[in-house]
Amino acid sequence: MNQKKQLLLKLQYQNEQLNDYAHLVSHDLKSSIRSLSALLTWIKDDCGEKIGEESVSNLNLMEEKIEKMDKFLEDITNYSEIGATSLKSNTINLNKNVDKIIDSIEIPKNISIIVKGNLPVLKADPRRLELVFQNLISNAVSFNDKEVGIVEIGFVETEELYTFSIQDNGPGIPKEYHGKIFNTFTTLGYQEKSTGMGLSIVKRVLDLCGGEIWLESEITKGTTFYFTIPKK
Numbered sequence: 001m002n003q004k005k006q007l008l009l010k011l012q013y014q015n016e017q018l019n020d021y022a023h024l025v026s027h028d029l030k031s032s033i034r035s036l037s038a039l040l041t042w043i044k045d046d047c048g049e050k051i052g053e054e055s056v057s058n059l060n061l062m063e064e065k066i067e068k069m070d071k072f073l074e075d076i077t078n079y080s081e082i083g084a085t086s087l088k089s090n091t092i093n094l095n096k097n098v099d100k101i102i103d104s105i106e107i108p109k110n111i112s113i114i115v116k117g118n119l120p121v122l123k124a125d126p127r128r129l130e131l132v133f134q135n136l137i138s139n140a141v142s143f144n145d146k147e148v149g150i151v152e153i154g155f156v157e158t159e160e161l162y163t164f165s166i167q168d169n170g171p172g173i174p175k176e177y178h179g180k181i182f183n184t185f186t187t188l189g190y191q192e193k194s195t196g197m198g199l200s201i202v203k204r205v206l207d208l209c210g211g212e213i214w215l216e217s218e219i220t221k222g223t224t225f226y227f228t229i230p231k232k
Contacts, residue, residue: 029069029073033066033069033070033073034070036066037063037066037067037070040059040062040063040066041063043059044056044059044060072197075197075198075201076197078131078197078201079197079200079201079204082128082131082201082204082205082208087125087128087208087209088125088126088127089123089124089125089232090123090124090125090126091121091122091123092121092122092123092124092126092129093121094119094120094121094122095115095118095119097126097129097130097133098115098119098133098137098153101130101133101134101137102137104134105134105137105138105141107141108141108149110146110147110148110149111141111144111149111150111151112148112149112150112151113137113141113151113152113153114150114151114152114153115152115153115154116152116153116154117154117155119153119155120155120157120162122162122229122231123232124209124229124232125209128205128208128209129205129209129229131201131202131205132202132205132206132227133166135198135199135201135202136166136202136225136227137151137153137166138198139198139199140166140167140168140170140223141168143170143171144168144169144170144171145170145171146169146170149168149169149170150168150169151166151167151168152165152166152167152168153165153166153167154167159231160230160231161228161229161230161231162228162229162231163226163227163228164226164227164228164229165224165225165226166224166225167222167223167224167225168222168223168224169221169222170222170223171219171220171222172217172218172219172220172221172222172223173215173217173219173223174219175217178214178215178217181199182199182200182202182203182213183200202227206227206228206229209229209230210230211227211228211229211230212227212228213225213226213227213228214226214227
């Protein structure tokens with residue numbers, strides 16, 4: 001028993017060290033990345049007319065790569081934080097929380113987000129549940145390829161579970177990826193904007209909460225992600 005206890009304490013210490021290291025590295029890198037992004041903006045503003053369209057296009061491409069790297073670091077930090085502290089159980093009005101998440105996302109004019117009915121008031125960890133909705137809604141918006149894009153958010157309730165759905169009319173996800181996309185760093189070939197972390201963050205949160213996630217999808221027609229939150 002003593003050996004088992006010592007092993008658990010050692011693993012806990014190593015996990016804390018890794019989380020601290022991830023925070024430190026992420027903070028330092030994000031600071032450098034934002035400085036680089038600001039520098040690129042200054043160059044475009046001051047020298048855009050002098051360096052020509054091709055060079056400006058290359059600078060824009062660099063900015064896109066920097067934005068993706070910044071998002072990647074943010075995802076790594078979120079992933080490392082998920083299991084670092086115990087779950088909180090606060091009362092959450094999902095109507096307000098989801099509205100805030102939608103307001104924080106850059107939504108193209110051709111995409112509409114529809115919340116079907118009133119979402120529930122429930123007990124859960126606010127930050128972790130926010131990560132679930134934020135990643136699923138952002139993905140549904142970012143990868144929608146239709147001239148008129150639609151994202152619908154709904155839920156059904158039983159005695160034991162809340163089951164939520166986030167449905168889009170985007171490109172769909174091939175069947176062979178349905179089990180893989182929840183793995184860390186897994187992306188679809190045409191999703192260049194993806195860091196490969198978003199759905200693994202969602203899966204890790206739901207595992208921690210005792211919930212589940214799955215999807216139904218049809219190529220060119222769209223995808224629906226379903227996930228459950230147990231009632232406390």
